[in-house]
Amino acid sequence: MASQVKSFFDEMxxxxxxxxxxxxxxxxxxxxxxxxxxESKRKEAELLFRRVGITFNVYGEDAGTERLIxxxxxxxxxxxxxxxxxxxxxxxxxxxxxxxxxxxxHGREIIKAGIVSEEILKHDQYRPExxxxxxxxxxxAHIAGIDIVRTGENQFYVLEDNLRTPSGVSYMLxxxxxxxxxxxxxxxxxxxxxxxxxxxxxxxxLRAVAQKGVKDPTVVLLxxxxxxxxxxxxxxLAQQMGVELVxxxxxxxxxxxxxxxxxxxxxxxxxxxxxxDDDYIDPLAFNPDSMLGVPGLFSVYRNGGVTxxxxxxxxxxxxxxxxxRVPEMIKFYLGEAPILENVPTYELTKSDDLAYVxxxxxxxxxxEVQGSGGYGMLVGxxxxxxxxxxxxxxxxxxxxxxxxxxxxxxxxxxxxVEKGIAPRxxxxxxxxxxxxxxxxxxxxxxxxxxxxxxLVVNSSQGGGTKDTWVLQDHDEEAIC
Amino acid sequence: xxxxxxxxxYWMARYIERxxxxxxxxxxxxxxxxxxxxxxxxxxxxxxxLEISGNVEHxxxxxxxxxxxxVIHYLAMDPENPSSIYSALQSARENARSVRVAMTxxxxxxxxxxxxxxGQFEGKxxxxxxxxxxCDWVKARSHLFRGVSFGTMLRDDAFQFLRLGTxxxxxxxxxxxxxxxxxxxLPNQEEVGGGVDYYEWSALLRSVSAFxxxxxxxxxTIVPWRVAELLVLRKDMPRSLHACFDEITVILKGLTTARxxxxxxxxxxxxxxxxxxxxxxxxxxxxxxxLTEFIDRNCHLxxxxxxxxxxxxAA
Numbered sequence: 195m196a197s198q199v200k201s202f203f204d205e206m207x208x209x210x211x212x213x214x215x216x217x218x219x220x221x222x223x224x225x226x227x228x229x230x231x232x233e234s235k236r237k238e239a240e241l242l243f244r245r246v247g248i249t250f251n252v253y254g255e256d257a258g259t260e261r262l263i264x265x266x267x268x269x270x271x272x273x274x275x276x277x278x279x280x281x282x283x284x285x286x287x288x289x290x291x292x293x294x295x296x297x298x299x300h301g302r303e304i305i306k307a308g309i310v311s312e313e314i315l316k317h318d319q320y321r322p323e324x325x326x327x328x329x330x331x332x333x334x335a336h337i338a339g340i341d342i343v344r345t346g347e348n349q350f351y352v353l354e355d356n357l358r359t360p361s362g363v364s365y366m367l368x369x370x371x372x373x374x375x376x377x378x379x380x381x382x383x384x385x386x387x388x389x390x391x392x393x394x395x396x397x398x399x400l401r402a403v404a405q406k407g408v409k410d411p412t413v414v415l416l417x418x419x420x421x422x423x424x425x426x427x428x429x430x431l432a433q434q435m436g437v438e439l440v441x442x443x444x445x446x447x448x449x450x451x452x453x454x455x456x457x458x459x460x461x462x463x464x465x466x467x468x469x470x471d472d473d474y475i476d477p478l479a480f481n482p483d484s485m486l487g488v489p490g491l492f493s494v495y496r497n498g499g500v501t502x503x504x505x506x507x508x509x510x511x512x513x514x515x516x517x518x519r520v521p522e523m524i525k526f527y528l529g530e531a532p533i534l535e536n537v538p539t540y541e542l543t544k545s546d547d548l549a550y551v552x553x554x555x556x557x558x559x560x561x562e563v564q565g566s567g568g569y570g571m572l573v574g575x576x577x578x579x580x581x582x583x584x585x586x587x588x589x590x591x592x593x594x595x596x597x598x599x600x601x602x603x604x605x606x607x608x609x610x611v612e613k614g615i616a617p618r619x620x621x622x623x624x625x626x627x628x629x630x631x632x633x634x635x636x637x638x639x640x641x642x643x644x645x646x647x648x649l650v651v652n653s654s655q656g657g658g659t660k661d662t663w664v665l666q667d668h669d670e671e672a673i674c
Numbered sequence: 675x676x677x678x679x680x681x682x683x684y685w686m687a688r689y690i691e692r693x694x695x696x697x698x699x700x701x702x703x704x705x706x707x708x709x710x711x712x713x714x715x716x717x718x719x720x721x722x723x724l725e726i727s728g729n730v731e732h733x734x735x736x737x738x739x740x741x742x743x744x745v746i747h748y749l750a751m752d753p754e755n756p757s758s759i760y761s762a763l764q765s766a767r768e769n770a771r772s773v774r775v776a777m778t779x780x781x782x783x784x785x786x787x788x789x790x791x792x793g794q795f796e797g798k799x800x801x802x803x804x805x806x807x808x809c810d811w812v813k814a815r816s817h818l819f820r821g822v823s824f825g826t827m828l829r830d831d832a833f834q835f836l837r838l839g840t841x842x843x844x845x846x847x848x849x850x851x852x853x854x855x856x857x858x859x860l861p862n863q864e865e866v867g868g869g870v871d872y873y874e875w876s877a878l879l880r881s882v883s884a885f886x887x888x889x890x891x892x893x894x895t896i897v898p899w900r901v902a903e904l905l906v907l908r909k910d911m912p913r914s915l916h917a918c919f920d921e922i923t924v925i926l927k928g929l930t931t932a933r934x935x936x937x938x939x940x941x942x943x944x945x946x947x948x949x950x951x952x953x954x955x956x957x958x959x960x961x962x963x964x965l966t967e968f969i970d971r972n973c974h975l976x977x978x979x980x981x982x983x984x985x986x987x988a989a
Binding site for chain 1 (some may be wrong): 675676677678679680768771772773774775776779782783786787790831835929930931932933983984
């Protein structure tokens, strides 16, 4: 049952028969659960998710259909100690990234110091319109999703910082709710840190970043609409926070202020948690074809009439060419040593790196600098010769558009699949919230590649999710 | 609340109500077919069902023959028919999905599972078998929707707009049903109050769950003008025009917004005509004329609600 490829670190098992101490209690329980029962729990979960409408919309083929993200009934566990490291490391990163964003749109000290090249100012995601604009409390990335992978007992890497409109937190919360419903007995066996207060923390933070002088700020969540792939999450968060879920057409701009159209006339809006990319928020400032945004919004924003979360222009800090510099940023801005490591990354603008990468495509993962969602990437070991050849042409056409990384031996976690329980690769995305403080709730979205051997965990590519349990160690300080 | 949200809630409730009424019409017509005498052809029997939904021309453009099977498919399952039960429930669910935040999760889940359950009827030939079961299911789901929204939702404007949709739609449907049936059953003015087919009238009453009420109130044979009175003027009959407008008047008063003077005026005017109206006067001027005018005024109120609360631009 616990068969696994030797070269991968497994979260639960150290060998065919031996279980890590962290999982001992769980494995004992699992041993006594008949496989049919587990399968029936899985089906029950699917039914419930379907009924609640926890679905995402698919683009491309089958457009318009609503699909469930596969939910796995076997949780991933983290010890209190492991969590301390991850959470401190993620907070440290986000603090540095926020300082970087403030800097790049103001004094640009980091360019002067020679750590980041001036090239960055030519980047698509750099927004010259934001230069010199002061945002409340200097916070740009109010919500950040930090993707972390594990390759060994104490070996964690940050794969990516998501600073634009990171999604998935609703699955963290819904998966937990589901697990508590399906397996209440497990929650008596373990002291599992709660995550349910996430929406409250988020709302407090959003209210805290309203412009000075606003007494009782009105927060709204701006969604592209019911056909967006993450619409469920938008609706879910708005409901949990008790704020209006608005579309662009519900808002309008007048006298340097943003209003929403209500049955009682216009109502002033102070903070917009927008789940809409920069390009679409304001047809007057950015993409003129956008029907989703609010004409004039950006100008109000720049004049301090409304707060946007995340700020405009955060994309410049989360693309893969900036990613490389984050460890140095941490030293530069915070004077600290990075707690979490980056994945070693080849920069294809360097000729040595380029030559190496072209010669080793079959072993590497190549990503578009500005890509996301698992689209437009090459996973060398899983690719056909033709795919590799095609990708080589694309790289040669524009090397600066790509970076390459070694194929990481992502850890596996036992997962219920068709033929029973088998190891599948996982990653972890905790969500860091910045407001008056920088915090995260003790939990994360755990994504799992449901296909055997696959390393791509994105839901758009068939990945599933697992509940993540941060265990409260008795002998340790309370977990934040 | 957001105008768009109010709009979706209002239409969600209207579509559910519309589906229920369509199911009632289908159910009763199919039932009548079982007791029909030879004097009426299949087409005679099913034509009114089409007329009530106001879609005769659209039907004729899409179907060769007016048969039971075609009408049933058209009214129940045809996605091309905007008033079919299929279309109504789909629209209800789409509206709900756009504003799932604005209702309780129970209400949303109820509508979502309604749509998921609908799948079991798709592809079935209802005219052949299962129509009764299908209609019962639609009615039951509509009852469930009203129950769950009534039982769980905060009494704020969201709730008021949802209820408003229910009663505007219901008033429209009852008026149309009565108008078409009255017309068909009594082709000549002189025959008002004359001999009628018991089954026809009892079917009409059953279609609006009023058969038992009729017996209770009048304790007498079924005569047309009493049927009309029951469905127009009786305020204690939940699907009557008067009952709908009692609800509408209260709902409009309950809205927290102050922007509804004209809506209140129109509703009050209609309500007064139902409160102070007398059946013999209505018949003197013609029931058909009365109902046609009612349908227009109700429609006008709907438009005013739409313009006042639901599509506010520029403001």
